[in-house]
Amino acid sequence: MMRVLAVFLQLTLWAASAHAFTLFVPEFQCGPTGECGGPKRQAGSVGERSDVLTLDLVARPRDADHASATYDPIERAIGNVARKYGRYGVSRAIMDAELGRRENTYAVSKPLTPTTSNSAGVYQWGPDYSYFIQVKVGSAQQPFYMLLDTGAGNTWLMDKKCTEEACTLHNRFDPSTSSSFKSENKHFFVEYGTGNLTGIIGDDKISFAGKTFDFEFGLANHTADDFKFFAFDGILGLAMSDSVTGTFLQIQKQKKSLDKMIFGLSINRDADGINDGQVTFGGVDPAKYxxxxxxxxxxxxxxxxxxxxxxxxxxxxxxxxxxxxxxxxxxxxxxxxxxxxxxxxxxxxxxxxxxxxxxxxxxxxxxxxxxxxxxxxxxxxxxxxxxxxxxxxxxxxxxxxxxxxxxxxxxxxxxxxxxxxxxxxxxxxxxxxxxxxxxxxxxxxPPKTATTTAGGASSTSADPSKxxxxxxxGGQETSGTADPATTAAADSRPGGIIPSGLRTPKTPRTPNRVRFDLTPTIVTNGRFPDGVSNDDTHHHARESFDLDEDDYLSAGGNHDRERGGSRGEGRVPLLTGIEAPSVTVANTFGEHGEDVDSWAAAERARPKSDLSSAFMNMANSIIGAGIIGQPYAFRQAGLLAGTLLLVVLTVVVDWTICLIVVNSKLSGATSFQGTVEKCFGKPGLIAISVAQWAFAFGGMVAFGVIVGDSIPHVLTAIWPDLRAMPVWGLLADRRVVIVVFTLGVSYPLALYRDIAKLAKASTFALVSMGVIVVTVVTQSLLVDPKEKGEIKGGEGWVVNAGVVHAIGVISFAFVCHHNSLLIYGSLERPTIDRFSKVTHYSTAVSMFACLLMALSGFLTFGDKTQGNVLNNFPADNTMVNIARLCFGLNMLTTLPLEAFVCREVMLNYYFPGEPFNMSLHLIFTSSLVFSAMVLSLLTCDLGTVFDLVGGTSAAAMAYILPPLCYIKLTTKSWRTYVAWAVAAFGTLVMIMSMFQAIGKMVTGEGETKQCY
CATH class of the missing domain: 2.40.70.10 (Acid Proteases)
Structure with a gap:
């Protein structure tokens, strides 16, 4: 029965995966002609979009009261990442026409032509919602609208290579048309609440205000979806803070393009009937005040x-x-x-x-x-x-x-x-x-003349919903704990406002924040965000990510102002939009609308992990039940092949664990599930949900079985007459032990909302695994020669026929991808750099422990090595019995980690975006623990189920889904080829594991046994 159920779950996973990765093209990814995945749109089709955001031009009355300023509802931004459908570059003439079209589309108000030198007219999109100037870039003088932003120091434009809808609605800079363009291909990215902006740093001539400036700026080849709601093509950063593109005023004075680091600004009020907005660089215009x-x-x-x-x-x-x-x-x-x-x-x-x-x-x-x-x-x-x-x-x-x-x-x-x-x-x-x-x-x-838009209207009236x-x-990067689905429940009624990305220390910030001055990082040497490290990243004051300083969320006071300013805008992590999924659903108000300050205070008190605690949690996720099977994996693969497999798979797993966090940042999602859904739609969500849930729940059942198989034997070894004792004799029965220990230890731990609280339990678990490793290493030297096995010929020493089976066993031991974002979110300062350290240390220590266990067990027992190497030792070995006890207790503390994952998968799938509900929390946790306990009572051997669910689900989570999402979310580079190779490897392992398991089912080999 267990095998049939496992096959059914796996076939469901395969069907969903095949649909997600080969056939599915979401409706929003289809081109405007209705073609999905078809040919790229041709040049000259700029004005042919049928899905363009079109806003009617309305003449607004000019009476004195404020009735004319009708307040339209502010709706939240939609979607995070649009599909990258192709579109070729356009000519200068087409780009000029595009500006004119966009002035109608977005109802852009043209300014009067300035009469003062070094001045530019300030365009308005609104009424009164954003102000920008027209610039011309490169030797071809390509025209663009750039937002004037005194809140940021970064300057960037959209790149021709960006084919997302947010880019195709705007002009994009084509470096190939400019003979003066220079770039060293330094990469940068900016984190947004609902997505991000990535690209390279370039240098070219930018003309505005009657002057031509030689200046570095970012070229974005990936942008957040929010930009399709705005008329501008980029941002001109006017803050004095250091930035990846340099401080504009300072650089231009050094180059003597400006005499003074000063500019005067006058922006118009739409209801005045005239757009006389103007910015003057290098001085002021006395006529404007x-x-x-x-x-x-x-x-x-x-x-x-x-x-x-x-x-x-x-x-x-x-x-x-x-x-x-x-x-x-x-x-x-x-x-x-x-x-x-x-x-x-x-x-x-x-x-x-x-x-x-x-x-x-x-x-x-x-x-x-x-x-x-x-x-x-x-x-x-x-x-x-x-x-x-x-x-x-x-x-x-x-x-x-x-x-x-x-x-x-x-x-x-x-x-x-x-x-x-x-x-x-x-x-x-x-x-x-x-x-x-x-x-x-x-x-x-203002002067007494009329201002017209490109369409001839006497005023502008753009939709103010964005x-x-x-x-x-840079300091105010979004750090929300809820994804867009979560915040969708916040307020969609008329008059709602997109919440800010700001927060008090240790309170969540929403990702639905429409603000474009967030912190970038320059990643040199061609390194993309997934390779960020302190060695190759230039960090800049205020507009940078200092990845290893003290808690950036610490409460205010002088310390806070010194480090990040009075508003908590200190240097923030590369990825701040993720909390542990177990707390994500709690970051919106409850049904009765609790007081804001009380809620914020409660959130600030939520426990977090330091690096050591996070290391304990991750290492415990890896060094679990799977470590016992490593000698058996070497028996299946051979000594040399097994060693190479263990090392190589450790490196691959380490990379894909970090890739999950990088993918989450690139997609703007806050969970592994959400990332896959963003990439592959509903089938992708089903595939990852089934894979995560099956793997984690299978682990829960296995841990229960291990408890029942280990602890009773230990107790009877210590007290031989235990079965004859009144009441206490029940502890010699595996079923009683499973019930007592699961309900008494694992269940209370699983009820926690925060994974950080399991750090101490994880520490105990790691100590227990250390005892097990030491036991196997030392006791294997003392084993009776009669109990030892042989290592025969090339199959034993070099490579054996069971390589694929060994890959499954090793993968089952190392896969903790379903826990990765839980652990990331539990960090006090969740940054890619800090999480990478946790991952590297955890996988390295785990590899060393597994290698030590595998070599000690396999070199001792050879062809007699069992799946649980402890079963190779005599039943009366005291130290081995202590190790068995530690193993059983370790499973009791590891089981809650898997329960966390199962619970969050179910909540994210069935109740996305819902506020925390204690009833659901209790129902899901209880049902998971009790059902896993019941299954562990019914069976003693889940080996075949592990081969089927563990081998295939683990491969999907570790080797297939992370690299495929990375390929989907990034542009082509050598890293995408590596990702393709890893995905192909995972697919091969998945297929072979599947056929192996089905073959065992057909032949009846390894049939499970029932325990009564």
Whole structure:
């Protein structure tokens, strides 16, 4: 029965895998003509897209009140990664036409032509949602729109090689058309909440503001899906922080392209009926402001990080000054609205009559009556700046308006002053002569002429459903614990807002964050993110990933500000969007909407693992039941072949474990399941779910069997008369031992939500395995010669016919891929570098232990070596009995690790994105442990099932799925060829293991026996 069930599960896995990897083309991956996986689209088809995001141009009234600024709902971004369908490059003429088309598609408002030198007109997409300039790049002068972003120092454009929909909607730079383009092929990537941006660093001439600059910039060949909702083709980073592309102002002054490191900015208000937005580099334009410019110095701590931050004097409404905790204001052109901590936002809106608060998972909305006309007053350096009600409010219905000042977790001492504030002042950013300061002046009134869009409308009215959201330069990389499916449950009703990527220390940040100033890393020597290490990665202050410093999530205070700023924007890990899947579902509010601060405090208290604890968990996942079978694997393969297999498979497993985390980062998913689903759709999800669940559940059953087969023998060896003892005699019965120890030890451990709490149990388990290895090594030297076996000829010493079987046994021992993201998420500071260290140490120690066990057992027992090498030793050997006891107890602490995996597979498949539910947690955990216990009571021998499920499921998880996902998510390189080779190897092992198991079924060899 067990064998038939296992075959059924495996056939299901095969069917799903075949569909996922050969036939499945999701609808969203099909071309606009309906062709799926067909020919690439031809050049010149830019304007022929049928699925392009088209927004109608609407003439907006110009009356004085804020009724004209109807507030459209802010919907969350969709999808993470679009399929890479091909599209050839386009000519310069086509690109010019594309800009014109996009001005209609996205309702881009053209600015007036500047009359001041070194100035560029600022385009607007909105109304009032993002501001960008037109630049021309390379010797061919290819035109692009670039977002002006004072919150980041990185400059990049989309590359021609990027064929995702987010790129094909925009102009892409073609280096082959520019004779002045240079590149050393240094790779970089930027982490986003719902995806990422990867590419290379290039150098070329960029022309704007009447000048031509020679400058390094990133070329993105992979972008997050969010970019298809925006009109710009890249970002011009204007922060002073170090970045992978260099600090623009500093570099241009050094090259004498600019006389001064200063620029003045005036952005327009759409309702004024004229787009006179302008940015002036190297100075200011007196025609754009009236009166004097009032300057404030950037505080020394923020200056050292190159941040445009100034002291905040206060905020008042109708003469009532709000009691704020914030001390600073970030002046960020890359943010649409104004953001503060929930406490500060509450304090401000308490002064507004009739205001009502609506609490969401990560932020707060504030609704007020629409008849309010009182402005908000912001104070900087003793000067007051007025924001009229028509702009700090947006209309939701006839009698209900929403504040554009949001309360968001993570802003304890900082306000983010976005475009809602900046469009009412002329702003000067001055970093010249060793200083760093920001100046404000009253804006000059706009001219009395009309502004037109490319379509001739007198105003712009783009869909504001995708505004630029808050963040700070590189430091504010998203670190959410929920994937897009998780956050989909947050708020989809009208008026919802995409939560920010920011958070207080050790509280989750949502991945649905639309902000494009996140930290990149330069990876030199042609190394891609999967090969990141401290030896070949250039880390940059603030806009870098310092992978090995103290906990970047530590609570604030001076230490926090010194390391990452007052807003917790310290150097963050390469991959921060993943928590342990066991806690992912808990990172949204419960059904009754608990208090934000209480929830955040509880999340901060969640246990995490340091490197040593994570090592214990991973090593325990590897050095489990499989280590006992390593001598048997050498018997099957031969001594030389077995040794080579063990070493090579260790290296491959090490690589694919790390690849799972890299793939998760590339896809934006937060689980192994989610990554495969992103790559191969629903069939992929089914395939990985079946593989993970079958492997983990099979391990649970096996561990129960081992407990029943080892502990009773140990107890009877210690107390020969145990069976005759009243009550205690029950412990001589394997079934009683399985029930007592499983329910008394494994079940309570499996009830934990956090895998970090198993670190101590894992430490004990590792100590136990050490005892087992030492026992086999030492006692094998003392074995009676009559008990020893022989190693015959070339089959024994070199290579034997059972190589494939040996691969299955070794793979079963080393596969812990289903636990990898659990362990990654349990790290205090989850970074690829730190996780790689854990993986390398764990696999190396495990290989050494397995090799020692295999050599000691096989060289002693030769052709007599059994699947459980402990069974080769006499039953009265005291030290071996102690090892058997340790082995049984080790299985009790390893079983919960597999239960964690089974539970998360079921939750992620059946209840994706659901908040934590204690009832489901208890039901799933209990059903898993009890069902595994029952099966272990019914059978004593699961060898054939291990051959079938372990050999094939382990191969799928270790050798097939990770490399196939990597191939799907990255561009072609030598690494993809290695990935293809590993995937082919895994497929071969899977097929041969399958036929071996079926052959045993047909012949009746190795039939399982029942235990009564």
């Amino acid at each position: 009236t009166g004097e410019i009032s300057y404030l110095d950037v505080p020394s701590a923020q200056k050292s990080r190159g941040e445009w931050v100034i002291p905040l004097g206060g905020i008042s409404y109708n003469g009532k000054k709000a009691k704020l905790t914030a001390k600073y204001g970030v002046i960020d052109t890359g943010t649409s609205f104004i953001f503060a901590s929930p406490g500060d936002a509450d304090a401000l809106h308490e002064n507004v009559p009739g205001s009502q608060v609506e609490v969401h998972t990560y932020y707060k909305d504030y609704f007020v009556p629409c008849d309010i006309t009182t402005p908000m007053i912001f104070t900087f350096g003793g000067k007051q700046y007025e924001i009229p009600a028509k702009d700090w409010l947006g209309k939701v219905s006839d009698d209900k308006c929403k504040s554009r000042i949001y309360g968001m977790n993570g802003y304890e001492d900082t306000w983010i002053m976005g475009d809602v504030f900046l469009k009412y002042v002329y702003t000067v950013f001055d970093a010249d002569n060793g200083t760093m300061r920001i100046g404000f002046a009253a804006k000059a009134p 505004p630029i959201m808050p963040g700070f330069g």
